[in-house]
Amino acid sequence: MIASDLRSGVERLGDMIAEARTIVPFTGAGISTECGIPDFRSPGGIWTRHRPIPFDEFVASRAARDEAWRRRFAMEPTFAAAKPGRGHRALASLYRVGKVPAVITQNIDNLHQASGFAPDHVVELHGNTTYARCIGCGQTYQLDWAKRCFDEAGGAPDCMSCGEPVKTATISFGQAMPEDAMQRATELSQHCDLFIAIGSSLVVWPAAGFPTMAKSSGARLVIVNREPTDQDDIADLVIRHDIGETLGPFVGN
Numbered sequence: 001m002i003a004s005d006l007r008s009g010v011e012r013l014g015d016m017i018a019e020a021r022t023i024v025p026f027t028g029a030g031i032s033t034e035c036g037i038p039d040f041r042s043p044g045g046i047w048t049r050h051r052p053i054p055f056d057e058f059v060a061s062r063a064a065r066d067e068a069w070r071r072r073f074a075m076e077p078t079f080a081a082a083k084p085g086r087g088h089r090a091l092a093s094l095y096r097v098g099k100v101p102a103v104i105t106q107n108i109d110n111l112h113q114a115s116g117f118a119p120d121h122v123v124e125l126h127g128n129t130t131y132a133r134c135i136g137c138g139q140t141y142q143l144d145w146a147k148r149c150f151d152e153a154g155g156a157p158d159c160m161s162c163g164e165p166v167k168t169a170t171i172s173f174g175q176a177m178p179e180d181a182m183q184r185a186t187e188l189s190q191h192c193d194l195f196i197a198i199g200s201s202l203v204v205w206p207a208a209g210f211p212t213m214a215k216s217s218g219a220r221l222v223i224v225n226r227e228p229t230d231q232d233d234i235a236d237l238v239i240r241h242d243i244g245e246t247l248g249p250f251v252g253n
């Protein structure tokens with residue numbers, strides 16, 4: 001059912017939240033646009049300006065790695081300045097009162113952790129861009145270190161332990177999904193009674209499979225996104241409005 005207007009959508013969502021015992025939110029880039037971080041696919045989104053760099057290209061080409069790091073450093077003022085928005089804060093409120101065991105996110109911006117979720121309760125399907133990791137041995141690095149290396153060597157950093165390339169700790173197209181996060185997201189999706197997909201175009205797979213998985217495991221499905229998605233047909237409630245306005249009323253003390 002598509003909510004006829006914002007008010008009736010918020011009311012119905014409030015009822016569903018009250019009736020639910022275990023709520024699993026699933027978030028995409030749209031929850032962070034009000035925090036100043038552009039999404040990928042909206043007009044003005046990141047992909048209207050840059051072609052994504054697939055993982056095999058990052059591994060094979062130093063020029064691609066240099067470009068990936070240049071783009072990341074160019075985004076740093078945006079990521080560093082971003083604070084949790086109303087959507088993040090509403091989910092953190094539901095987490096604090098014990099209704100939400102964990103959030104599944106496609107986002108890489110660390111804003112769920114910043115809003116009050118314990119890091120263990122943020123299931124990151126696509127990693128985290130606020131630190132870096134060696135693609136060979138997995139050693140983690142701070143971004144400051146990567147920036148210093150980049151400035152001194154004039155290009156992308158390599159691991160101090162094994163010499164392999166260092167990349168932001170994100171999952172690029174063509175890169176294997178993190179097994180642990182996929183497993184935890186599966187369990188959460190199968191064991192909730194309300195699943196709320198927020199700010200995702202639901203076109204990136206396998207992440208986009210979780211709303212359907214939750215629905216077919218018996219949960220009610222709510223989709224909050226200002227544009228239609230391919231899964232609206234199976235949702236119990238679709239709210240096609242701004243996320244901050246929709247979830248703002250659920251921000252607690």
Ligand code: NAD
Binds near residue numbers: 045106
């Ligand atoms: P997407 O860009 O494909 O879709 C975002 C959706 O959110 C769009 O359908 C858009 O209409 C909607 N939206 C944007 N702002 C909104 C608002 N204020 N209210 C309501 N709806 C809004 O993003 P996605 O589905 O998350 O998938 C793509 C990939 O983007 C993910 O893998 C993620 O890693 C990556 N990404 C993350 C960030 C971030 O961490 N903040 C930013 C850009 C991209």
